[in-house]
Amino acid sequence: MVSTTPPARGRFRRLSDRGLAVAFISPALLLLLAMSVFPLLWALYLSFTDYSATRGGPARWVGFGNYTAVLTSAQVHQRTLTTLIYVVGAVTLQTVLGFTIAYLISRRTRGRGVLTTLFLVPMMLSPVVVGLFWRFMLDAQFGVINSMLGSLGIGQVEWLTRQRTALISLIVVDTWQWTPFIMLIALAGLTAVPKYLYEAASIDRASEWFRFRTITLPLVWPLLLIAVLFRAIEAFRLFDLVYILTNGGPGVSTETLSFHVYKVAFLGFNTGTASAYGILMVLVVIVLTQLYLRYLNKLKEG
Amino acid sequence: MAVSVDEAVSPGPTRQRRPATRRFGGGRGRSVVEVALLAVLAVVMLFPVLWMIETSIKENRDVYAVPAQFFGFTVTMDHFRDVFIAPGGGRSDLSVAFLNSVLVAGVSTTLATVLGVPAAWAYSRFAVKAKKDQLFFILSTRFMPPVVVVIPIFLMYRQVGLIDTKLGLILIYAAFNLPFTIWMMKGFVDEVPAEYEDAAMLDGYTRLQAFRRFTLPLLVPGIAATAVFALIFSWNEFVFAIFLTSSDEVRTAPPAIAGLIGGTTVDWGLVAAASVVFALPVLIFAYLVRKHLVAGVTLGAVRR
Numbered sequence: 001m002v003s004t005t006p007p008a009r010g011r012f013r014r015l016s017d018r019g020l021a022v023a024f025i026s027p028a029l030l031l032l033l034a035m036s037v038f039p040l041l042w043a044l045y046l047s048f049t050d051y052s053a054t055r056g057g058p059a060r061w062v063g064f065g066n067y068t069a070v071l072t073s074a075q076v077h078q079r080t081l082t083t084l085i086y087v088v089g090a091v092t093l094q095t096v097l098g099f100t101i102a103y104l105i106s107r108r109t110r111g112r113g114v115l116t117t118l119f120l121v122p123m124m125l126s127p128v129v130v131g132l133f134w135r136f137m138l139d140a141q142f143g144v145i146n147s148m149l150g151s152l153g154i155g156q157v158e159w160l161t162r163q164r165t166a167l168i169s170l171i172v173v174d175t176w177q178w179t180p181f182i183m184l185i186a187l188a189g190l191t192a193v194p195k196y197l198y199e200a201a202s203i204d205r206a207s208e209w210f211r212f213r214t215i216t217l218p219l220v221w222p223l224l225l226i227a228v229l230f231r232a233i234e235a236f237r238l239f240d241l242v243y244i245l246t247n248g249g250p251g252v253s254t255e256t257l258s259f260h261v262y263k264v265a266f267l268g269f270n271t272g273t274a275s276a277y278g279i280l281m282v283l284v285v286i287v288l289t290q291l292y293l294r295y296l297n298k299l300k301e302g
Numbered sequence: 303m304a305v306s307v308d309e310a311v312s313p314g315p316t317r318q319r320r321p322a323t324r325r326f327g328g329g330r331g332r333s334v335v336e337v338a339l340l341a342v343l344a345v346v347m348l349f350p351v352l353w354m355i356e357t358s359i360k361e362n363r364d365v366y367a368v369p370a371q372f373f374g375f376t377v378t379m380d381h382f383r384d385v386f387i388a389p390g391g392g393r394s395d396l397s398v399a400f401l402n403s404v405l406v407a408g409v410s411t412t413l414a415t416v417l418g419v420p421a422a423w424a425y426s427r428f429a430v431k432a433k434k435d436q437l438f439f440i441l442s443t444r445f446m447p448p449v450v451v452v453i454p455i456f457l458m459y460r461q462v463g464l465i466d467t468k469l470g471l472i473l474i475y476a477a478f479n480l481p482f483t484i485w486m487m488k489g490f491v492d493e494v495p496a497e498y499e500d501a502a503m504l505d506g507y508t509r510l511q512a513f514r515r516f517t518l519p520l521l522v523p524g525i526a527a528t529a530v531f532a533l534i535f536s537w538n539e540f541v542f543a544i545f546l547t548s549s550d551e552v553r554t555a556p557p558a559i560a561g562l563i564g565g566t567t568v569d570w571g572l573v574a575a576a577s578v579v580f581a582l583p584v585l586i587f588a589y590l591v592r593k594h595l596v597a598g599v600t601l602g603a604v605r606r
Contacts, residue, residue: 017428017509020509021428021430024420024424025420025421025430027420028418028420028484029440032481035473035474035478036443037443038458039454040451042457043450043453043454046454053457101340101343104336104339104340104343108337118348119343122347122351123599124534124584125351125538126540126580128556129577129581131560132560132562132573133350133577134350135563136573136574137350142370147369176347184596185599185600227600230600233445236447243540243544259449261447261449261450265453275454278447278449278453279450285445285447289442289445293441
C-alpha cells in the first residue's frame with residue numbers, strides 16, 4: 001500500500017504543472033503528427049503533382065489538375081453512387097434491425113445478458129473472417145444459402161457474380177456484422193430511460209404506441225443518432241470487406257470509393273491522382289466527423 | 303459510469319409489464335410473438351458463426367456436399383492440425399502469422415498505452431490550451447480512411463526501409479490506437495476525483511508522485527480494459543497489414559488467412575479452422591471487457 005510518510009523534499013526535480021502537461025502530452029502528439037498528420041500533408045503535396053510510385057523520377061507540379069480530373073471523372077461519379085447506395089442501404093438496415101432487437105431485448109426480464117452477448121458476436125469478428133465466412137456461404141454451387149433456398153424451392157442465386165446481387169450481398173453482410181453495434185448503443189439508451197416516466201404515462205393510461213413515441217424515442221434518439229453517424233463514417237471508409245468479398249466485381253459493380261482509390265494508387269500507380277482522390281475523401285470524412293463530434297458534444301452537455 | 307451489458311441485464315422487473323392496467327387483450331400473445339421474433343433474429347445472426355465452426359470440423363467431402371449437410375457428418379480435427387503444422391511437418395505459414403500477430407498486436411498496444419495513459423491524465427487534470435480542439439483533432443485522426451493514409455505511409459516506409467517489417471506495422475498500429483486510448487482513458491481518469499492528488503500534494507508529494515502513487519493504481523482496471531480493446535483492433539486490422547507487409551515471415555494473421563483463397567482451389571475447411579482459431583481469442587477478450595463495450599466500440603466517445 002501507499003506509505004503515509006511524505007517523501008523528503010527535493011528528491012525529485014519538481015516539474016511545474018505546465019511542464020508536466022507538456023511532457024505527458026507531447027510524446028503522444030508527436031507520434032500522431034509523424035504517423036497521421038505528416039503522411040496527410042505529404043499526400044496533399046503529391047495531390048498537386050503527377051508523381052507515380054513506380055515510374056519514380058521527379059514529381060511535376062500540375063496544380064489542381066488531379067482534382068479536376070477526379071471530380072469530372074465519370075468513373076468516380078459511378079463509384080460515388082455505388083458508395084452512396086451501399087452506405088445508405090447498409091446503415092438504414094442496421095439501424096432498423098439493431099433498434100428492433102434492442103427494443104425487444106429491453107422488454108425481456110430473463111436472459112437479457114445471454115441474448116445481448118450472443119447478438120454481439122458478429123461485431124467482434126475481423127472483416128477478413130466475416131468476408132471469408134460469407135464468401136463461402138454465398139457460393140453459388142456449394143454455398144449453404146443457396147442450399148437452403150433450394151430446399152425451399154427457390155432456384156440458385158449467383159450472389160457474388162451478378163452485378164445487382166453482388167451489391168445487395170455486400171449490404172447484407174455489412175448489416176449482419178454491424179447490426180449488433182446499433183443494438184448495443186440503442187440498448188444503452190433504452191436502459192437509461194428513467195422508469196418513472198413510464199409509470200407516469202401508465203397512470204395517464206397512455207397507449208403503448210404513445211409512450212414509445214413520446215418517451216422512448218425522444219430519449220434514445222440522440223444516442224442512436226451518434227451510432228448512426230459513426231456507422232456512416234465507417235461504412236464510407238470501408239475497404240476490407242469489399243476486397244475480400246467481391247474484390248470490387250463483378251465488373252465494377254461493388255467498387256466503393258475506398259476500393260477505387262486503392263486501384264488507382266496500387267494497380268494504376270497514379271500516385272498523384274490517387275492522393276487527390278484520397279484528400280477529397282478525407283474532406284468528406286472531416287465533414288462527417290465534425291457532425292459526429294457536434295452531436296457528441298450536445299449529448300455530453302445535455 | 304459506462305453502461306454495461308451486466309447493467310442492461312439486471313434482473314429487475316420489466317417496466318412495460320403492467321397487468322393491472324393492460325387495456326388490450328392479447329398481452330400474452332404479443333409477448334409470445336416478441337419472443338419468437340427475437341429467437342428468429344438470434345438464429346439468423348448466429349447461424350454464420352455456427353456454420354463456420356461446423357465447417358472447420360467437417361471432412362472435405364462433407365464441406366462441399368450439395369445439398370449442405372447440417373447434421374450427421376464425421377467429425378475431424380484435420381483442419382485444425384493443418385492450421386498449425388505444415389504438410390511436410392514443422393511449423394505452418396499460418397502459425398508463423400499467428401505468432402507475428404501476437405507480437406505486433408502486443409507491442410503496439412503496449413506502446414499506445416504507455417503514450418496514451420499519461421496524455422489522458424494530463425488532458426483530464428490540467429488546463430491545456432485549446433483542450434477541446436486538441437482532443438477532437440486526436441479523435442478525428444482515427445477516422446481517416448485507411449486506404450488513403452496507407453498511400454503516403456507506404457512511400458514514407460519505402461524511404462526509411464520500414465516496408466515489410468514488424469516495426470513498421472507496430473508503429474502504425476500504435477498511432478492508430480493512440481486516439482482511442484486517450485479518449486477512453488480520459489473517461490476513466492475523469493472518474494477519479496482530482497482531490498486525491500490535491501490531498502497528496504498537501505502532504506508534500508509532488509504532482510508526479512501523487513499521480514504515480516495514488517491515481518495510477520486506481521486506473522489499472524480501466525487501463526486493462528482499454529488495452530484489451532486496442533489489442534482487438536490491432537489483431538483484427540487488415541488494410542495496413544496487406545499493403546505494408548508481403549513476406550511470410552512478417553505477415554500477420556489477417557492477410558495470411560485472406561491469402562488462403564488466392565489459389566484456384568480453396569480449402570474452405572482450412573479457412574474455417576483458421577478463422578475459428580483467429581476469432582476465438584477476440585471473443586474471449588471481448589467477453590472480459592463486456593462492461594465497457596459501449597465506450598470501447600465508439601472509440602471512448604460515448605459513455606454515460
